[in-house]
Amino acid sequence: MIFGPTPLEEAKGAILAHSLRLPGRVLKKGTVLDEEAIAALREAGKRDVVTARLEAGDVPENEAAERLASALTAPLIARSRAATGRVNLLAETAGLLVLDAKRLDAINAVDESLTVATLPNYTPVVPREMIATIKVIPFTVPGPVLGVAEVVARSGKGPAFAIHPFRPLKLGLVLTELPGIKESVMEGAVEATAARVEALCGSMLPVERVRHEETPVVEALGRLKRAGAEMLLIAGASAVVDRRDVGPGAIVRAGGVIEHFGMPVDPGNLLCLGRIGEIPALVLPGCARSPKLNGFDWVLQRLFAGVPVTSAAIMAMGVGGLLKEIEVRPLPREQAPRVAPPALAPRRARNVAAIILAAGRSRRMAPLNKLLVADTQGVAMVARVVDNVLASHARPVVVVTGHERDRVEEALAGRPVIFAHAEDYAEGLSASLKTGLAALPPGAEGVLVCLGDMPLVSGPMLDRLIAAFDPEEGRAIVMPTFRGKQGNPMLWAREFLPEIMTITGDVGARHLIGRHADRMVEVEMADDAVLRDFDTTDALKGLPATGRPG
Known part of the structure; x- marks a missing residue:
């Protein structure tokens, strides 16, 4: 691409680099200059204009964006029309976005002219939500550069973007009770769990409320399995502190196994992941009683999307896993200013x-x-x-x-x-x-x-x-x-x-x-x-x- 001031005599077919306001009209950035536009520039007293001119093998920005988008589009992903060198990728169904981060990094490393920006990996999305934007930075891209990016985009065993639809799973919840536990706490745990499940297209079986002891929990798990539960949750009246505690012990006694205890996500540290046969069985951390985001959400989303949750997958959640507020040093939280400093204040609502x-x-x-x-x-x-x-x-x-x-x-x-x-x-x-x-x-x-x-x-x-x-x-x-x-x-x-x-x-x-x-x-x-x-x-x-x- 040739960029810079261009005499009007040589500007036909060139791309205008900056918008120009002329008497009675505006020539927008990106306009391909024709005879009429050049005549208007000449009438306005212009002798030259800053343009981008294609060289042999150059691909215009919109065509380049379309081609890279085509190489990245996969089932359940739609794309917008190209405009100003940009194409957006959109989810066509509710599900979990799973990315091949290494491949996307490799595309962005091909050349500064091509960029792909995405939502974070494992983000839950809804229909028509934008999941990525492809932007061509200059007005043109050298054909060989675009060709390399297309090859990288199509490499690998699967697509670089995948939407795993949420499945309408039937979920069973065992709620354990101890003397002195407020009814509002129990109700809050049920409401928060039901809201999470419904948001992921699932449904809840009638809740089993039993004493905080292994035997009643084992019996409740059996009743839920017979009722058709496709996932089992145990919300303990007391937080689980060991693999041999009441909740994990009940899963093992019911014929299951514990695959992982604990996770590098806070809140959510005390989640316990197991299974009974092929049915996932989890003991929830205490924070799951709250509707606020915690580590349980990350695991639940993957399970509803049919994405395997292994011990290794949980241990890889630490980067970005600090979800709760922390004290701002050197002040303890109770002494911190009530009003955020101007630089951190939220953007005001527009009237x-x-x-x-x-x-x-x-x-x-x-x-x-x-x-x-x-x-x-x-x-x-x-x-x-x-x-x-x-x-x-x-x-x-x-x-x-x-x-x-x-x-x-x-x-x-x-x-x-x-x-x-x-x-x-x-x-x-x-x-x-x-x-x-x-x-x-x-x-x-x-x-x-x-x-x-x-x-x-x-x-x-x-x-x-x-x-x-x-x-x-x-x-x-x-x-x-x-x-x-x-x-x-x-x-x-x-x-x-x-x-x-x-x-x-x-x-x-x-x-x-x-x-x-x-x-x-x-x-x-x-x-x-x-x-x-x-x-x-x-x-x-x-x-x-x-x-x-x-």
């Missing part, structure tokens, strides 16, 4: 408002007003949208009215929203948008622009967009996507409002993205709600039961 565009004339569904069509529960579409926005952290919520203003306001009666009426709503979407923006309070740092005919976009989805919003870090425009397709609603920082207020006609602000691509971030969503609007009677038939018209 994001929302506007809901509900002014349109619904021409495609005339004579009906689509926003007022009620679902099977009697809730109007616009009310469903407003309720979803109110379930998010966005405040205040401004509803822009226009066509059938009184009926829309009546449908939203009692909801804590601000109404802003667009007198010129017939002029198109831009008129409604500007009315909503004008009603925002001065303290709003950003605004979610929501459409009144997208009732499937939930509050948690909106909160994901808000969480990604940080203008100071370059995430000033936030756009939801599903499988690489861009959707709605979009979140805009206040800095763009003056530019949006200049828009005219029946268009929104989406076309402004081209001018500010370096300030935008995409947030992948778990389903296609961000792509689905309902503006025809045929589209309404595709609504799920809670959103389908009656």
